[in-house]
Amino acid sequence: MQKVIVIGGGVVGISCALKLQDEGYEVTVLDPGEPGEGASWASCGSIAVSEVVPLSKPGTMRRAPGWMLDPTGPLTLRAGSALRVLPWFLRFAGNARASQIDKISREISVLTRTALADTQAFLGALGLSDLLRHQPVIELYDSAQDLDHERVFHDARRALGFDLEEISGAQAAELEPSIASDFAYAVVLKDWRSVVDAKRFVMDLHKVFVERGGKTKRVGAKGFVREDHKVTAVHDDKGDAHVADQFVIAAGAYSRRLAAELDCPIQMEGVIGYQTSFIDPGVTVEHGLIYAKGGFGITPYESGLAIAGSIEFAHLDAQPNWKRADILVQKAKRVVPDLETRNGERRFGRRPLTPDTKPIIGKVPGMHNVMLATGHGQLGVTLAATTGRLVSEMMTGRQTEIDMSAYKADRF
Ligand SMILES: Cc1cc2nc3c(=O)[nH]c(=O)nc-3n(C[C@H](O)[C@H](O)[C@H](O)COP(=O)(O)OP(=O)(O)OC[C@H]3O[C@@H](n4cnc5c(N)ncnc54)[C@H](O)[C@@H]3O)c2cc1C
Incomplete structure (x- = not known):
């Protein structure tokens, strides 16, 4: 079974983690804090399509x-x-x-058009x-x-x-x-x-993720071990290395620092x-x-x-x-x-x-096995389920229904 590490357990990271579980990946979420205590708990909770x-x-x-x-x-x-x-x-x-x-x-x-249906389907499948x-x-x-x-x-x-x-x-x-x-x-x-409650929204998603066998580790990602055009492991702030086949950077506003470690200067x-x-x-x-x-x-x-x-x-x-x-x-x-x-x-x-208010969803340029799912600005709760679906489609090599070039990391 292929292993995926999702860096960041906010509403976007946990939604990606759950959709990747659906695809049969063994998923671990790294986050130094409580699930979603970043921007996700502070939101107005609107699915603002x-x-x-x-x-x-x-x-x-x-x-x-x-x-x-x-x-x-x-x-x-x-x-x-x-x-x-x-x-x-x-x-x-x-x-x-x-x-x-x-x-x-x-x-x-193009992203928000399906956001409510994506969210309803996502929550429905999880019994939430x-x-x-x-x-x-x-x-x-x-x-x-x-x-x-x-x-x-x-x-x-x-x-x-x-x-x-x-x-x-x-x-x-x-x-x-x-x-x-x-x-x-x-x-x-x-x-x-x-949503009925911004905090419960993220906490319940985490609960189901763990019930389905997902692992969470209370550590922050600090850097990457690279081999050619791939990442093989992520170092945490306690000095441990976490090995996986695929990585998703979904650390909200902090994703910029992690992307910079991979020579990807996102705006x-x-x-x-x-x-x-x-x-x-x-x-x-x-x-x-x-x-x-x-x-x-x-x-x-x-x-x-x-x-x-x-x-x-x-x-x-x-x-x-x-x-x-x-x-x-x-x-x-x-x-x-x-x-x-x-x-x-x-x-x-x-x-x-981001300066154009659009999220960044897609591969880190030059890296075969690292994806970014961040930059959602005012729309992270709205687009979490949609982002999770798109990330899982791209990681499994399926053709997405929409053209993803508008959301690339190197568009700026
Ligand atoms: C006041 C306010 C109102 C809002 N209202 C809405 C709304 O009505 N509708 C809507 O759709 N959106 C709204 N938003 C926006 C929405 O909250 C965000 O877009 C969304 O929460 C972003 O989710 P995220 O998972 O990307 O980031 P976050 O929720 O910030 O999660 C990022 C996670 O990454 C973790 N992390 C950071 N660094 C590391 C690291 N090095 N290693 C591992 N983990 C790390 C953090 O601990 C955090 O848990 C609002 C935001 C605010 C502030």
């Missing part, structure tokens, strides 16, 4: 300088990280052209269908002007086949009585779903986001909610009502700035006025974000 327009869209680029100067704004750059992030940011800005926005949206939609909620997600707008700024992107998403319905703020409040009654408009993202930053969840929020919320102007989402998880968002560029070893989590909580009362904010549990995660 129409979130295809890249972050570099004109609205973001226009407002970014103002946001960066505003300590309560949704996007910020940590002092001391500017020079490090500059090359990435210049590439990111280069993707703000209309033709690029169009092209990237199409390329992301209860991890998905059935309600769509609602995006809220303060004014007609705010909605007008976004309408062009909503139309682009509709043109790609996604299902968005514009409704009035009053209709939104009927659908979701917990929200403030004075929103002007809302958009129901009809083909989105949310990716770990963009920090925060989550605070309230076990006793004093209000019942039925739908996932997005307040784009505030830069956050609100998701009703089993373990509490989660307020998650913020985009903070900071170097990979930077500590979290919890003030940014607190700012989101204050702003959340604009959306859910009755929210009680006692005993919040805070988390943070680094979204692995």
Whole structure:
């Protein structure tokens, strides 16, 4: 039986591990932390199938300088990280052209189009269908002007086949009585779903992986043993070597360092986001909610009502700035006025974000037996099952239904 080592046990790594088990591989997951305690636990948990327009869209680029100067704004750059992030940011800005926005949206939609079906099939086969909620997600707008700024992107998403319905703020409040009654408009993202709990989602996947004979080791990968164009083993941070036939690098934002060890300089930053969840929020919320102007989402998880968002560029070893989590909580009362904010549990995660917002799924250039599954940015939960399927198809040498060249590591 061929052995595979998956480096990183977040939502992407564990999904790859399970799909590779299906193919008959003997799979070991290496991760120094708890399964998914990276970005995966901190997420809003949306299966955000129409979130295809890249972050570099004109609205973001226009407002970014103002946001960066505003300590309560949704996007910020940590002092001391500017020079490090500059090359990435210049590439990111280069993707703000209309033709690029169009092209990237199409390329992301090729992946997200099957994401809900992939997730449902994946969870169903594992007996974990209860991890998905059935309600769509609602995006809220303060004014007609705010909605007008976004309408062009909503139309682009509709043109790609996604299902968005514009409704009035009053209709939104009927659908979701917990929200403030004075929103002007809302958009129901009809083909989105949310996971019942971001943490349980990853933990349950790990549980099934282990029950099916998968091995997990609480170590971090540090370097590789190479022979010609192959890796034969991975060294961990305790000095041990782990031998396998195939390797998958799925270490989220940290994948960049591991790829660099294999002379594969991928373009990716770990963009920090925060989550605070309230076990006793004093209000019942039925739908996932997005307040784009505030830069956050609100998701009703089993373990509490989660307020998650913020985009903070900071170097990979930077500590979290919890003030940014607190700012989101204050702003959340604009959306859910009755929210009680006692005993919040805070988390943070680094979204692995490429300058074109597309993930990296495919072989490390020049290496026959190492694949990358990373760079999912805002879409790691959405695309985990799809990525697992594609990685398993590629590793077994099957033809993927889609052209994978748009997601190659050496596209930058
Ligand atoms: C606030 C916020 C909201 C979000 N909302 C959504 C959403 O609604 N929908 C959506 O689809 N996505 C969302 N995301 C994005 C999503 O969370 C990420 O894309 C996803 O979690 C990335 O998964 P991952 O497995 O690649 O990385 P991670 O979850 O970060 O996992 C990487 C793992 O690799 C391990 N690791 C690191 N270095 C090593 C090493 N050297 N050796 C071994 N293991 C290593 C880490 O310990 C970690 O467990 C959100 C993210 C944030 C922060």
